[in-house]
Amino acid sequence: MISIVAAAAAVTGPSTAAAQRRGGGRARSFLSSQKDGALRSDSTAVPEVASIVNGTSTEGPRKYMVGLTVEGSRFPTNCGGTLITPYVVLTAAHCMYFPQYPVWDPLDQVLVNLYNTTDQAGVVRINIQDPSEGGEDIIIHPDYYECCQNTYVNDVALMFLPIGQLADYAQINDDPKVPVVPDPLRVMGWGLTEYGGALSEVLLETTVNYISNEECKEAFAGTPKIITDGMMCAYKDFTDACYGDSGGPLFQVDKDGEIGDRPTQVGIVSWGIECANPKYPGVYARVSYYADWIKETVCSRPEYATKELCGSSKSGKGKSTKSPSYTP
Ligand code: 4AZ
DSSP: OHHHHHHHHHSOOOOSHHHHHHHHHHTHHHHHHHHHTSSTTOTTOOOSOOOOBTOEEOSSOOTTEEEEEOTTOSSSOSEEEEEEETTEEEEOGGGSOOTTOTTSOOOOEEEESOSBTTOOTTOEEEEOOOGGGTOOSEEEOTTOEEETTTEEESOOEEEEOOSOSOOOOOEEOOOTTOSOTTOEEEEEESSBSSTTSBBOSBOEEEEEEEEOHHHHHHHHTTSSOOOOTTEEEEEBTTBBOOTTOTTOEEEEOOTTSOOOSSOEEEEEEEEOSSSSOTTOOEEEEEHHHHHHHHHHHHHTSGGGOOHHHHSOOSSOTTOOSSOOOOOO
């Protein structure tokens, strides 16, 4: 990932003032990385948000997997996301709007049917209206904040796409008892292929194992980071999500090692310290913890409600008093 980033950084940057402003927005994760001191040694290595280290190619697009970018970006994708209904993308809040830096734009271009960022022939590029333009098509979790040196808390956001002909999507896990240690989980993205390396041109995936929050807290003890109930962690030797994979999915894997056609998303790539560092697991937003917020937010917009998402809830946590407005 980092080497793609370096290559991408060499490409001519945004030319208009607006594009420069947008460029600044996209640089936020780079700035975050700088705060960590992680990438300061190479000023051309400019990852914006965290790909997969030691992954394998998905060999083609995944219908539910989207890339996120913004007009004027030097990078083909800056974050990942998942279609959880035909027209709703689940991603990380830190890929979106930072209220404290209103000049920074969210990633408001959604790339569907993307596999190889250097060959976007079959890609559908969807622009959505972001909050800086007065739009309501990006909803960030109301309790999202960043603390403790790039620790993203409640790192969840939803993007509402124009109603179109997109059809295939993943499902969200709403069962707090899932996953169970040490379940294998699949993460995918176009992020860095090694810490300090380049973004991947093709969609990569890898398998990591779920670890408990207790074990994860121990791993980060002695760092300024915190592990909340809304976070979950996964680790496997030598492989990991990395910068640029943020916002992308962590899926359940079945006993045959498959995720299936409609995979179940248990996590959202959120943060970590470096990538595939044996001391530190990758940290994800825990989808079951946010399932009620996701359902309420999506289901309150009748045109976006689906039977799968809006018909029932297992967790019962934080349910709205409003009934879901799904129309069969
Ligand atoms: C990031 O900042 C990030 N190694 C995401 C995942 C990991 C590290 C950083 C996990 O977007």
